[in-house]
Amino acid sequence: MTIPGVAAPITAEQQLRREQRDQRNDKFFRYIVTGCALFVLISLLAAALSMLWGGREAFETFGWRFLWSSDWDAVQKKFGALVPIYGTLVTALIAMLIAVPVSFGISLFLTEIAPAWLRTPVSAAIELLAGIPSIIYGMWGLFVFVPFMGAHVSPWLDEHIGPLPIIGPLFQGPPIGLGMLTAGIVLGIMVIPFVSSVMREVFITVPVHLKESAYAVGNTTWEVVWDIVLPYTRSAVIGGIFLGLGRALGETMAVTFVLGNAHLLSPSLLQPGNSIAATIANEFTEADSPIYLSSLIALGFLLFVVTFVVLALARVMLNRLARRAGEDA
């Protein structure tokens, strides 16, 4: 007997079959998503191994000398990573010297000073900086910023700071605009949105009662931020800085445009130089011998290892605050 609009009751056998089918599908679905997740895990390892494999010829030929040799000679087939490593570290350092204080200022503004209606649009605008593709930074750098540096900033630095003792040699050089300082500044601008968004997010996690207590006993905004907010969020702030550092170390296109692509080891920040990523981007398609290609891939492996360590440290630092915030709540 069937009632219209209601499905007929199913037999015990049909019920059993349906349960079996559901169980099978459940298992199947679980296998698929687990496989996808393991794929993520494996891909990072595969990336590292493939570059180690591609760079093995360079590592075998040059050994540890690859790390501190400044040779880069395609004709005599001698390659060393010192110049690109130096350029990568120096430009990233300049970038962080700019980005860290500025990002701190921006997050201070966005969390404590700005009126509520201003916070969302300003933070959205700062985050737009992160969305602009790096090749656009590169073109802007090459066609607009490099001429500006060459015409105004570099000559001034060369004239006024160049003659000074100790720091002077850093700022002596031709007014060409291309070089370490320009690349460092462009990198700094690119890193600001990443560091400031982490800082802003962790500043917000500070319990309101901590800040209000400090204000209640008469602290100024600056004292609250410096003595309450920063100590509370210290590990995450360092994590955010490392995250930015990881970006700065691996950034490719913008640096390629403004660094000058010269295998030159010079103390001056106004001289052109090279970085790991820029060397690879510039020379990869021109590499005419297997050892040249292998050296470039070996450079990529070094970059991968360095950024992996920096980013892993960043993650650990960031997770530490997240855990503590969880305990407080």
Next chain:
Amino acid sequence: MNRWQRRQSKDYVAKVFAVGATFFGLFWLAWILWTTVSKGLPALKWGLFTQMTPPPGADGGLLNAFAGSIEMCGLAILIGTPIGIGAGTYLAEYARHTKLGAAIRFVNDILLSAPSIVIGLFIYELMVRPMGHFSAWAGAVALSFIVLPVVVRTTDEMLKLVPIPMRESALALGVPQWKVVRQVLYRAALSGIVTGVLLALARISGETAPVLFTALNNQYWASSLNEPTANVPVVIFQYALSPFEFWHALAWAGAFVVTMLVLVLGLTSRWLVARGKVSYD
């Protein structure tokens, strides 16, 4: 100056510094956007979308580059999204508090900010070298490795936002878990997952480093996915570094189009997130 005044002036200096830093950040944004618009807008012309990339020193358009970019970005999304959603589902539904889940999240976060040029080298070793030639497939796979972590992250986070009672209600009715995930959770988290895909698309549409040695470039129309293929970022890169004025103008026009696309995608996803939040609170 007494102690109180000293503290007040310190506070004042810090506030001025914070406002100054904010203006500093916005200043560069304005300068870069202004450059892109003022140089890119005059270079825009209809021929950009109807003519092929020109030989050295001649004028032309970017038709094959746009086609190649759309093709590769589309393929990258098609490859990266399903895997990303799968992995994100595993993290949120099957491994929320397990050690393996934590390890995968950790690796995914590193992948998220890994230098994109490294991905390019990886795919070069994985595909270009064994196949013996550059291809659109290799470019698409390289880009899909950039899509992947973005989608994993957003899927994981969006599924975690779906209230637990929703799962329990469905399970209590006897719905098997895979159906709960597909028919209840994916629907609830749809706008969030779409946001992730849009963000990923915004990221890859301007990415140059990963396609530089996977898809390379092609002055002509690539007749299949197995050939080197023109794409906007690499064309911009080559034309910007060339000595020809025509080519610079084309590069600026391409840069303008890409930047606008990225900004529109970014704003759309932001709007989707803002809209999505209301329905959960």
